[in-house]
Amino acid sequence: MLLLSTPWIKRISKRRNAIDWSSTIVFSTRWLSGLAIAVFGISPAFGQSAEIVGRPQLNEEEITLRVKVTTDGGRPEMRLGESNFQAIVDDKPVDIEDWRSPTETVPPPAWIVVLIDLSGSMQQADSSGVTKLQGAIQATRRFIAEMSDRGGDTRVAIVPFGEGGGDCGGYPVTQDAIADRFFPANDIKQQNLLDYLASQTPCASTNIYDPLKQAIRLLGDEENPNFYVPEDSPKPEPRLSVILLSDGYHNKPNEERDFQGLRNLLLRHENIVVHTLGYGLTPEQLGAKYGLGRPATREDIQTVEKPYNPIPDEEFVDLKRLREIAEVSGGVAEFSGDADEIAEALQVFLNALLGEYELVYLQPNAERGSKHEVVVEAKVNGETIQTQSASYTITVFGRSLPLVTRLSMTGVVLLLLGMGGVLPFWKWSQWLKQEAEEDF
Structure with missing residues (x-):
């Protein structure tokens, strides 16, 4: 049974005084969605x-x-x-x-965090022949250009993520690091950052949940006047969103516990939407490629404990989890195999945002x-x-x-x-x- 603690009830009450009833209904829908996933293991x-x-x-x-x-x-x-x-x-x-x-x-004001997976598998070529890193950078450039063309007060933070190890330093994500990268869509700093990322050699491992939690906690700071306006303010409420682009899966221990922690965090911040974008082969495509006769699952991944499993670690994308994260937050989940499809998916996200x-x-x-x-x-x-x-x-x-x-x-x-x-x-x-x- 899922219980609401007293601090959570107080937080909901505070938000009801700060936003209209539409958000309350969105919260109820999100809560029921999360409950369905948690209790029944299904995605509504x-x-x-x-x-x-x-x-x-x-x-x-x-x-x-x-x-x-x-x-x-x-x-x-x-x-x-x-x-x-x-x-x-x-x-x-x-x-x-x-x-x-x-x-x-005129688009409403928006604050968007774009999390780009820079794990080692991003060096692999996609179905169009370019590396996934190149495809992600090209698609993000088009995404930024489209936002700039639409005008309005849109701020975007492009943030690479990946957990280091050994000789790989990784790309740790903190709230301060995200806040420092918020720039207007047409700011030259956006292009400079993308140029820098394009020159990198991905080597990190995939940790999906920690970067998402950092972004949500930052955007969920109700004392920040950039993200939250007073109830009696004539200014429109900013749209708050996170876009997660990943070509892998959360390969840390206790994945289920980490997912539940993220789900609960999303339920507490009902005005923040997460859109997820998987980059690679679908479970059905992986199953066909390696002759499984069925869609691939996490149980088919090659690991140190199971080196005989058929699916290479760097090829598996956790489509099921990406969909669940988007659905709990009221976002859109897309899955693409090449750079052009990635750009089209980002266009869908932009339309969903603005x-x-x-x-x-x-x-x-x-x-x-x-x-x-x-x-x-x-x-x-x-x-x-x-x-x-x-x-x-x-x-x-x-x-x-x-x-x-x-x-x-x-x-x-x-x-x-x-x-x-x-x-x-x-x-x-x-x-x-x-x-x-x-x-x-």
Whole structure:
């Protein structure tokens, strides 16, 4: 039985006060997903879904929503039009005044950590003939260029990882090391770092969980104003994400324990999404290559204890674990065999991170201080799906009143001025005139 400790309950309560209910629902989904994996050893399948991302933005009576739509496996749906959406406010449909596709909107602010496996197996050639390291670097360059073209305030930290041993120093990952590598997508430092990584000779072993934990703990620091904005701030909430690119598996003892520790950490930080990208042959391809007659598993890997096993250590990629990590966090899992497919997978991740539709409508009968709830219906592949509700309150101060109200107030003010100023002055002038007439 999975129990929530008191500190965890307090943390959830704190986050509920800092973010909208959409994130609470995402947390519930993630918790149930993690429970299914932990108890039953299965990975839940996700169908089509839609969600209102972040808080509704208010500009007087104009309300702006950002909506994300995904299909099976959490992949972003980028091809919808305005007619596919309907906003429903307080149980009544409203007209959409303006609409933008994900490629037309200004991306929300985002902080992205890209973890690149630099284990020794990255020296091997992929199915296209280039080394995996070359393929990963080429794909990351395209990923950075695409982010730069989209604009917005996106910060990326490209971080190599790998555990050293013997003559290999490895690439240790710490929170400070990640924080120091956050640069805008178009910063020349990104290209300089990729040039440096391309010149390296990978030699480390694969430790997946420790680098992920460091990245999640950094992004999960709620005291950091870069990652978390106050509840009453007009600024949009930054998108926080980690992309893990690995061509291996976690080859340290107690792998199951380490996975459970990562899973629990992800459940505590429901606003951080991890996308995973496996680089190599699938278990089915490995099984066919080495004549197993079935998909390869961890039990088939050659080790010191089992040197007679058929699958070379450097060729096995733990697709099952990569999928589970992505699913627990609400991310996307991809698996690719060559550099072009790696670049396409990173494009999917980018769309999942920043691919949000923008809907604008006018609040009917907007009154200061009034509270409202909105849901959005989206038609996807012939099916109508609905978001969770999002609430907002019309601004009490700083918002213009409707024209009719302003005219009415102006009339009342003029009437009061007339009764309190003009009328007494007129009576006083009439009295002076009468007095003057009587003197003559």
